Amino acid sequence: MTSEDPRIVQFYNLIHEEEKSGIIDRKEHFEYANNQLPKGDNLIRFYHWILSLEVVPYQREKWDSVIQGLRNNYVEILNQHLEYDENFLHKPIEEEMDSEMSKLLQEVDNDMKRTVNSFRSSLISHLETSDLEIHTRRMERILILFAITEPDLNYIQGLNELILPIYTVSYYAGMKLNYDVITIEAVSMKLLSQLLIRNGLIVIYSSLENTRQIYQYFNVINKAIAMNDKELSSYFNEIGILNPMHYCFSWILTMFAQVLCFDDVIRLWDYLVILNENMVHFQFMMTAAIVLYKKRSIIGVKADRIIGTLHSIKDLPYIPILRIANSLYSSMYRDLTH
Incomplete structure (x- = not known):
């Protein structure tokens, strides 16, 4: 990836973007981030977040396998609990939806729609589309599967406002990196988990x-x-x-x-x-x-x-x-x- 901006060049050199191998210097990474990231660069932001929250290790050559592992795990959870629908209405596997699942789907849906509406203009700019319905559904799916896999935490109002920046940054970066939608969702869910658990917000x-x-x-x-x-x-x-x-x-x-x-x-x-x-x-x-x-x-x-x-x-x-x-x-x- 090329750029005239020396700060951007510095970051890509820092993470060994060309060779995609080697140990990334943690101290150098933190010093770089303390001086603020290049404004408006959500790909660098994505790299910074997945490194800082230890979604990926500082060993650059392991990134692809780690992200593939996250995708595989996400697909397994998805297939176990929800039917995948490209247009995307949530369909629990069970024919008869129990009251607890019904309540979860409704609560997540209400919260996510409200949050997206609050940030509509910013999301249109960052996601480069005015059709936010599919993105809303994807964020809902992440939250539903997160709640299922974190039973001690469950779904709590506030998670909807955490997933919004995470998904927005991950989606932008994922499109640049040719990730499919499931990979973007998988990494987003891991970022949410790490944000809560590793940094103490939980x-x-x-x-x-x-x-x-x-x-x-x-x-x-x-x-x-x-x-x-x-x-x-x-x-x-x-x-x-x-x-x-x-x-x-x-x-x-x-x-x-x-x-x-x-x-x-x-x-x-x-x-x-x-x-x-x-x-x-x-x-x-x-x-x-x-x-x-x-x-x-x-x-x-x-x-x-x-x-x-x-x-x-x-x-x-x-x-x-x-x-x-x-x-x-x-x-x-x-x-x-x-």
């Missing part, structure tokens, strides 16, 4: 019914706000917001898909995926950064309207908030990780 998802534990996780956001803005912290205490979970839970679950524009979401994820097990800690600091950034529109809002005000935050500027979050993360790293 701790939040799996603790949804343990209110006390969740409150403890989120309390570090209060600490960050209190350390950096006594006035705002006092105001939250005064109006009765004693735990950030009340206003930012969905921000964490969706990795900020609800408060950033689509392009900024995937740029943020470029950074988050290299944090490994510290990803969720950094997300807490992103939450504190958003609240600190929006202080002027928060102070003075009545108690009965404050949650709605925070939930309505959309299309935040990405760079200044990331700077604040990085500063908070650096100063609070010990509190976050001990």
Whole structure:
């Protein structure tokens, strides 16, 4: 792959794209990603994500066999649980669909359609088509099979907003790499699994019914706000917001898909995926950064309207908030990780 952009050339040299063999230097990869990926290049982004989330190893020659293995496993799961339909209505293998499966299909369908509609213009641009129905169905299929293969997690609202960037980036890259649709879906499902499990987000998802534990996780956001803005912290205490979970839970679950524009979401994820097990800690600091950034529109809002005000935050500027979050993360790293 050729390009005049030296940053793009640098990346392809880094991953041994020409020879497709050899050991990719992990440290060099992370240093490259810390300087931001070339803007708008979803193929490089795809390579970066599958490396960072260990979907593929740093041994370049193993990539093809690993991805083929993911495809084979996905096909096996698909054939076991759903009839494959090119036009794509979900058809469970059993003639009589049980109530649990029916509920899952309906819930995934409703959530995915709503999410696609929210990001319609961005998806049309990234997927290079205005016909999003088939892509919606494919993302639904990934979520259904993920829920079936991860019974301890099940399907939870929020996964729909995680699969959207993953599938969009994977589809674009897959078309460039001549992957078939099943391979794209298989890699997307593995990326979703790794994002949740390897980077610790599953701790939040799996603790949804343990209110006390969740409150403890989120309390570090209060600490960050209190350390950096006594006035705002006092105001939250005064109006009765004693735990950030009340206003930012969905921000964490969706990795900020609800408060950033689509392009900024995937740029943020470029950074988050290299944090490994510290990803969720950094997300807490992103939450504190958003609240600190929006202080002027928060102070003075009545108690009965404050949650709605925070939930309505959309299309935040990405760079200044990331700077604040990085500063908070650096100063609070010990509190976050001990």
